[in-house]
Amino acid sequence: MNELITIIWLGGLLFFTGGSIGILRFPDFYARLHPAGKLDTAGQFLALSAVALYVLQDLSLHTFLTAAKLILIVIFVYITGPTATHAIVDAGVRAVIEPWVQPERRT
Amino acid sequence: MCSMTTNWKLTSFRLTVLIVFGLWVLFSGRFDPFHLTAGFICSIIVGLMSGDLMFTASPTRDILLLWMRLAGFLPWLFYQVFRANVHVLYLAFHPRLAQRIDPHIIEFDSRLTSDYARTTFANCITLTPGTITVSVSAVGRFRVHCIDAQSAAALPGDMEARIAKVFGE
Numbered sequence: 001m002n003e004l005i006t007i008i009w010l011g012g013l014l015f016f017t018g019g020s021i022g023i024l025r026f027p028d029f030y031a032r033l034h035p036a037g038k039l040d041t042a043g044q045f046l047a048l049s050a051v052a053l054y055v056l057q058d059l060s061l062h063t064f065l066t067a068a069k070l071i072l073i074v075i076f077v078y079i080t081g082p083t084a085t086h087a088i089v090d091a092g093v094r095a096v097i098e099p100w101v102q103p104e105r106r107t
Numbered sequence: 108m109c110s111m112t113t114n115w116k117l118t119s120f121r122l123t124v125l126i127v128f129g130l131w132v133l134f135s136g137r138f139d140p141f142h143l144t145a146g147f148i149c150s151i152i153v154g155l156m157s158g159d160l161m162f163t164a165s166p167t168r169d170i171l172l173l174w175m176r177l178a179g180f181l182p183w184l185f186y187q188v189f190r191a192n193v194h195v196l197y198l199a200f201h202p203r204l205a206q207r208i209d210p211h212i213i214e215f216d217s218r219l220t221s222d223y224a225r226t227t228f229a230n231c232i233t234l235t236p237g238t239i240t241v242s243v244s245a246v247g248r249f250r251v252h253c254i255d256a257q258s259a260a261a262l263p264g265d266m267e268a269r270i271a272k273v274f275g276e
Contacts, residue, residue, distance in 0.1 A: 015196060022199030030239070031210045034254045035199050038236035042192035065136050082233035082240075089239050089252065099252065102209050 001057065005050045012047030015039050028100035029092050037085035041078060048074050120158035124150045176273045183269065187235050191258070195236040198254065209255045217247045217267060224274040231266055238262060 022035025052067040131146035132138070201207050219225050225247065229240040232251055237258030241250040253259035 018196040018199040025204050030252050082230045085233050089241050099210055101211055
């Protein structure tokens with residue numbers, strides 16, 4: 001059981017690492033939001049699932065409640081994440097930031 | 108008419124208080140009088156402040172059916188989110204990132220008409236990595252920022268059809 005939890009946890013860390021590296025490597029404001037806003041959803045889903053499973057190992061009402069709270073955090077981030085990402089993109093559009101495009105697309 | 112809206116406001120307020128208090132009891136995990144009273148007072152305050160937020164739309168009879176169809180839609184969405192996450196993860200570690208990606212904004216018309224359906228669709232697009240909804244116009248024209256052609260190809264496609272089915276459009 002512990003091995004499985006460790007694997008899920010490491011999977012979550014991989015997505016978080018990818019997100020952080022992606023923010024640094026992507027070329028512009030809009031592109032950076034892709035790894036920033038979204039790799040986190042998979043990352044926190046895996047990481048918090050691992051924590052919930054770890055807590056549930058000795059099953060009782062108390063640990064069940066803790067696990068339920070962790071799952072609720074996952075659900076809230078799935079709702080608020082896209083909303084926040086959209087707000088940032090909207091701010092960029094209002095500030096008239098031109099998206100970075102491949103050279104052959106430039107007119 | 109006036110008494111009907113008042114009635115609806117009262118029902119909405121009571122339902123909100125009930126749901127919020129239920130969640131309090133569930134998550135505090137303490138059942139002594141002090142915590143229950145404190146929770147009840149807090150629930151009433153929350154109900155007074157935001158009682159008209161939770162049930163804004165006109166009450167529909169098949170709201171339960173809607174939630175059930177939405178529950179059936181979620182596993183597919185999670186699968187898509189996960190698949191797309193792996194794709195962006197692959198891009199983030201790609202050695203020749205600047206040549207591999209092709210960011211551009213696409214526009215398309217959606218056949219979804221209701222606010223709920225459009226909001227859900229816009230949020231689902233943003234949730235699946237590789238695509239971010241930039242704006243939605245009043246006539247249902249979506250502008251979406253895509254990180255590469257593969258992400259752009261998936262839109263509007265299957266996701267729109269499934270959301271249309273959930274909202275019965």
